[in-house]
Amino acid sequence: MTHTPHPGHLAIVGLGPGMRDLMAPRAIQVIQESDLVIGYRVYLEQISDLLTDKEIHVSELTHEVERATLAVQSAHAGRRVCIVSSGDAGIYGMAGLVLDLFSHSSDTDTITEPSVEVVPGISALNAAAALLGAPLMHDFAAISLSDLLTPWATIAKRLAAVAEADFVVVLYNPSSRKRQWQLGEAQRLLLVHRAETTPVGLVRNAYREGQKVQLTTLSHLLEHDVDMFTTVVIGNSCTRIQQARMITPRGYESRA
Amino acid sequence: MTHTPHPGHLAIVGLGPGMRDLMAPRAIQVIQESDLVIGYRVYLEQISDLLTDKEIHVSELTHEVERATLAVQSAHAGRRVCIVSSGDAGIYGMAGLVLDLFSHSSDTDTITEPSVEVVPGISALNAAAALLGAPLMHDFAAISLSDLLTPWATIAKRLAAVAEADFVVVLYNPSSRKRQWQLGEAQRLLLVHRAETTPVGLVRNAYREGQKVQLTTLSHLLEHDVDMFTTVVIGNSCTRIQQARMITPRGYESRA
Numbered sequence: 001m002t003h004t005p006h007p008g009h010l011a012i013v014g015l016g017p018g019m020r021d022l023m024a025p026r027a028i029q030v031i032q033e034s035d036l037v038i039g040y041r042v043y044l045e046q047i048s049d050l051l052t053d054k055e056i057h058v059s060e061l062t063h064e065v066e067r068a069t070l071a072v073q074s075a076h077a078g079r080r081v082c083i084v085s086s087g088d089a090g091i092y093g094m095a096g097l098v099l100d101l102f103s104h105s106s107d108t109d110t111i112t113e114p115s116v117e118v119v120p121g122i123s124a125l126n127a128a129a130a131l132l133g134a135p136l137m138h139d140f141a142a143i144s145l146s147d148l149l150t151p152w153a154t155i156a157k158r159l160a161a162v163a164e165a166d167f168v169v170v171l172y173n174p175s176s177r178k179r180q181w182q183l184g185e186a187q188r189l190l191l192v193h194r195a196e197t198t199p200v201g202l203v204r205n206a207y208r209e210g211q212k213v214q215l216t217t218l219s220h221l222l223e224h225d226v227d228m229f230t231t232v233v234i235g236n237s238c239t240r241i242q243q244a245r246m247i248t249p250r251g252y253e254s255r256a
Numbered sequence: 257m258t259h260t261p262h263p264g265h266l267a268i269v270g271l272g273p274g275m276r277d278l279m280a281p282r283a284i285q286v287i288q289e290s291d292l293v294i295g296y297r298v299y300l301e302q303i304s305d306l307l308t309d310k311e312i313h314v315s316e317l318t319h320e321v322e323r324a325t326l327a328v329q330s331a332h333a334g335r336r337v338c339i340v341s342s343g344d345a346g347i348y349g350m351a352g353l354v355l356d357l358f359s360h361s362s363d364t365d366t367i368t369e370p371s372v373e374v375v376p377g378i379s380a381l382n383a384a385a386a387l388l389g390a391p392l393m394h395d396f397a398a399i400s401l402s403d404l405l406t407p408w409a410t411i412a413k414r415l416a417a418v419a420e421a422d423f424v425v426v427l428y429n430p431s432s433r434k435r436q437w438q439l440g441e442a443q444r445l446l447l448v449h450r451a452e453t454t455p456v457g458l459v460r461n462a463y464r465e466g467q468k469v470q471l472t473t474l475s476h477l478l479e480h481d482v483d484m485f486t487t488v489v490i491g492n493s494c495t496r497i498q499q500a501r502m503i504t505p506r507g508y509e510s511r512a
Binding site for chain 1: 272275276277278279280281282285344346347348349351352353354355356358359360362374375376377378379382383385386387389390391392393394395396397398399400404405406407410411413414416417418420421422423498499501503504505506507508
């Protein structure tokens, strides 16, 4: 059995929304200290200036298991590996898959066990909220409308539950070329408990080229372009638009 | 009527969890470009090295309206003002109060209307998730247990709703010296729909001095110290502990 002289390091890093000045300095440092950086093409292009002396592994968007497996294997081989996600790798990101594979790959040879670090980042919900005003001042729920790995019945039940309990709702993966009807169904479920005039914020490409921030209402939601780069924020019963900003009050007793 | 030669700037800035290397560079830049910085004492101490040539206004934790009013008035007077929060000012933070006061304070004199910016930050939920592993890989709800401004009945209804709909749950303000019973009541409501063995993560002072990360189960939650510096993350029905990390799978169909 061979021992590598120094154990590897496995870092799972969120790059934030895209603009460098919203990326945590710790994320930059971890990337700089890595010798192998793994990620989807678009994310690696964002940080290309940090990668000049690195080995990089570029993969396509859907090849998450391939990326995660390579990261785990390389860390076990003693390398300093960084796997990058946009936003926060800990929110609908790569962290779960990588840590799951890592936990199953570990052996009892603790001398060479790699160290592991998740570096948090500014996620789509933080970014969208900042651009819209202050919609997340009160309780909120994040729901992905992607039914690739989750039965639609589970998603529908969640939408109904948070609609009735008056949560602000943040929709991830609201729509894509192949998934079109889910957003309309979400709208229908929310309208059972929420007014047609409920404010809705749409943020596309937050803090990136092509950024677009729109305000609409729940009844007009489907009249807007919503795609996989869009985060949808639906207000609670107290959320209002003031001077083109979406604001949710921090309490209910102040509603009077 | 007098016109100030240049309009003011009003920035609402989240400092992140505390460690400088998790604060966005944009936050540092905005603070450096301000001439008045307003915040709670502990937050200003965190960034004291950035404040050497600034006017600062230190206030106590509960004086949010005073802080927000001063920020708005000073921006209208043509100053570059920055009001700081810990975490993300857009998640249960100061952004809503400041923007609300600002929208009511504006007059029609658009020449001197200050510009406004919310700088997002890494919030308690992002930080806690990173330290626990990957608990937020699937739909989650953030709920504050503080019933100072929200009737407990509203909070209880939300806890029951997200428990039944199998959300991961992040509790903000879980307990304080004056609010003790709410966490036990939350536990009781969650246990109606969730197993006693459901993994729970407790993160106190994330990325700050005195950081403490603990894993427990829903039935043992009350045996741990939980205070206003603690974020509580309760898993969904699929969340598991693997090698001392809390991991929520990204889908349901992979459960087999």
